Amino acid sequence: MCGIIGIVANKPVNQMLYDGLLVLQHRGQDAAGIVTSDNGRFYMRKNNGYVKDVFHTRHMRNLVGNAGIGHVRYPTAGSSSNAESQPLYVNSPYGIVLGHNGNLTNADRLKEDIFKQDLRHINTNSDSEVLLNVLAHSIEQATQKNVLTSGIIFDAVTTVFKRCQGAYAVVSMVANFGLVAFRDSHGIRPLVIGINETQDGPEYMVASESVALDVLGFKLLRDVEPGEAIFIDLDGNFYSKKCVPAALKSSCIFEYVYLARPDSMIDGVSVYQTRLNMGETLAKKIKKEWGDIKIDVVIPIPDTSRPCAQQVAKNLKVDFREGFIKNRYVGRTFIMPGQALRKKSVRQKLNPIKFEFKDKNVLLIDDSIVRGTTSREIVQMARDAGARKVFFASAAPPVKFANVYGIDMPTLNELIAHGRNENEISDEIGADGLIYQCLEDLKSNISIENSSLKEFDCSCFDGKYVTGDIDKAYLNKIELRRSENTINENQSNPSAQLDFSPTEEVGQEHA
Numbered sequence: 285m286c287g288i289i290g291i292v293a294n295k296p297v298n299q300m301l302y303d304g305l306l307v308l309q310h311r312g313q314d315a316a317g318i319v320t321s322d323n324g325r326f327y328m329r330k331n332n333g334y335v336k337d338v339f340h341t342r343h344m345r346n347l348v349g350n351a352g353i354g355h356v357r358y359p360t361a362g363s364s365s366n367a368e369s370q371p372l373y374v375n376s377p378y379g380i381v382l383g384h385n386g387n388l389t390n391a392d393r394l395k396e397d398i399f400k401q402d403l404r405h406i407n408t409n410s411d412s413e414v415l416l417n418v419l420a421h422s423i424e425q426a427t428q429k430n431v432l433t434s435g436i437i438f439d440a441v442t443t444v445f446k447r448c449q450g451a452y453a454v455v456s457m458v459a460n461f462g463l464v465a466f467r468d469s470h471g472i473r474p475l476v477i478g479i480n481e482t483q484d485g486p487e488y489m490v491a492s493e494s495v496a497l498d499v500l501g502f503k504l505l506r507d508v509e510p511g512e513a514i515f516i517d518l519d520g521n522f523y524s525k526k527c528v529p530a531a532l533k534s535s536c537i538f539e540y541v542y543l544a545r546p547d548s549m550i551d552g553v554s555v556y557q558t559r560l561n562m563g564e565t566l567a568k569k570i571k572k573e574w575g576d577i578k579i580d581v582v583i584p585i586p587d588t589s590r591p592c593a594q595q596v597a598k599n600l601k602v603d604f605r606e607g608f609i610k611n612r613y614v615g616r617t618f619i620m621p622g623q624a625l626r627k628k629s630v631r632q633k634l635n636p637i638k639f640e641f642k643d644k645n646v647l648l649i650d651d652s653i654v655r656g657t658t659s660r661e662i663v664q665m666a667r668d669a670g671a672r673k674v675f676f677a678s679a680a681p682p683v684k685f686a687n688v689y690g691i692d693m694p695t696l697n698e699l700i701a702h703g704r705n706e707n708e709i710s711d712e713i714g715a716d717g718l719i720y721q722c723l724e725d726l727k728s729n730i731s732i733e734n735s736s737l738k739e740f741d742c743s744c745f746d747g748k749y750v751t752g753d754i755d756k757a758y759l760n761k762i763e764l765r766r767s768e769n770t771i772n773e774n775q776s777n778p779s780a781q782l783d784f785s786p787t788e789e790v791g792q793e794h795a
Contacts, residue, residue, distance in 0.1 A: 285311050285543050287309070289383075290352070292351045294487055301352050302354075304491060308491065315357040315369035316338040319352055321518070327348055351462070353455045376420065380458050382415065383456070385454075385475075385492055386473045386689060398418065438525040455475075461517065465477075467507075471507075472536050474536075478497035504549060509526065510530040512526050531750075533737065536741045538680075541651050560592070561730075567598075583607035586609075589649045589679055608637070609635050636669040648677070650677075653683065654699065654700070659676060663713050673716040675719075679721055683745065684699060685744050685745070686759055727740060
């Protein structure tokens with residue numbers, strides 16, 4: 285999971301890109317980067333850290349130009365090397381920069397093909413660098429007489445679709461030409477288009493979530509369709525083309541559960557409304573299976589589960605209370621590298637309001653349970669605050685399988701639901717009872733808002749991989765990689781990769 289943004293405007297875009305990345309910060313807290321384009325030159329600033337820490341006044345002043353792209357990174361392979369912060373850059377052909385959200389499932393094979401056939405070198409472990417080089421080579425092959433056209437761009441992206449498997453939402457710029465964006469044929473990762481009508485002509489924006497459009501005053505036009513590419517030249521002319529026939533649209537269901545902001549729209553559906561719907565169906569299941577259990581109060585684990593918890597409380601006709609106060613200066617624990625860091629951060633992140641727990645039967649509701657580390661700590665905090673009994677409900681089904689499409693689920697033996705039933709999981713987290721959302725109910729919570737959404741990527745819940753190219757050997761390979769990363773993630777060894785990424789202002793002339 286990462287956040288991407290791209291803008292072609294009639295005025296400088298540096299501040300707009302910065303503001304857009306701020307509201308996409310929840311999608312990645314490991315690194316941030318911006319590239320702008322002006323008179324055929326790229327100007328880049330990127331580094332590890334939060335958006336507010338990466339960009340200072342001196343950096344913003346040097347990010348000149350009326351077009352640019354930005355990226356916030358969440359490392360999906362356990363690496364947080366500065367060399368892999370995005371946007372990434374290649375100088376040939378023309379000069380191309382790219383930001384990517386997702387994961388290529390055939391990156392290893394592509395990396396070998398790129399070296400042997402395309403004669404290109406990949407210097408990091410990032411699949412995004414692989415994707416960038418596939419795009420660059422495809423543009424080079426499609427270009428005739430060194431004159432670029434929108435048709436050539438679409439031909440090149442068509443080749444990318446044919447070569448690249450997995451999940452990807454991409455925003456890219458070709459120096460002195462324009463902005464390119466596209467979304468994989470299953471539409472797994474989100475990408476939206478916005479417009480701002482001005483006296484000087486329309487300005488266009490693409491972003492991972494519609495909330496970025498909202499804060500910048502852009503109107504949501506629509507989602508980028510699966511298998512579609514869009515191109516916006518530097519004069520603000522908009523082009524689009526369906527480059528490959530779309531497969532069955534299968535948006536990532538975890539976006540609605542946890543990843544996206546509640547004020548975003550994904551594929552025409554309000555994320556907030558789906559979370560209210562989750563509360564409706566979860567309450568029905570609680571009534572059915574726990575009808576004899578007395579619950580005094582429903583308390584959400586802030587913030588993602590709050591809409592769901594409100595609806596559960598309403599349907600159970602019990603009090604809804606804010607029992608935990610969140611320190612908003614601690615990052616999202618699910619995407620923090622390092623088990624020890626995650627565990628430590630739970631107590632730093634949440635503090636209980638003790639009188640809301642004292643002598644009560646409490647129902648805690650969270651959006652999901654992944655490792656169980658956070659859940660275990662929270663249940664104990666509720667007991668320490670004086671709760672008589674602590675019940676736990678998850679707005680999502682049990683997370684049992686690896687996600688290979690850009691969400692760095694931990695190794696299988698770290699997933700608390702893998703190989704355990706609900707009673708065993710309840711014992712593991714120390715709860716007096718545990719209940720999960722049904723997967724079919726979760727799907728219906730979304731499809732009821734948009735009947736055209738029939739299927740979803742639910743692989744972390746059901747182990748079914750929509751791209752059809754994932755076998756046991758692939759899963760074993762990523763399991764081994766993640767196990768190695770888990771062993772090494774708390775070590776402070778410097779990266780062995782050469783770091784060519786600029787951490788200060790750099791102007792790159794196109795070839």
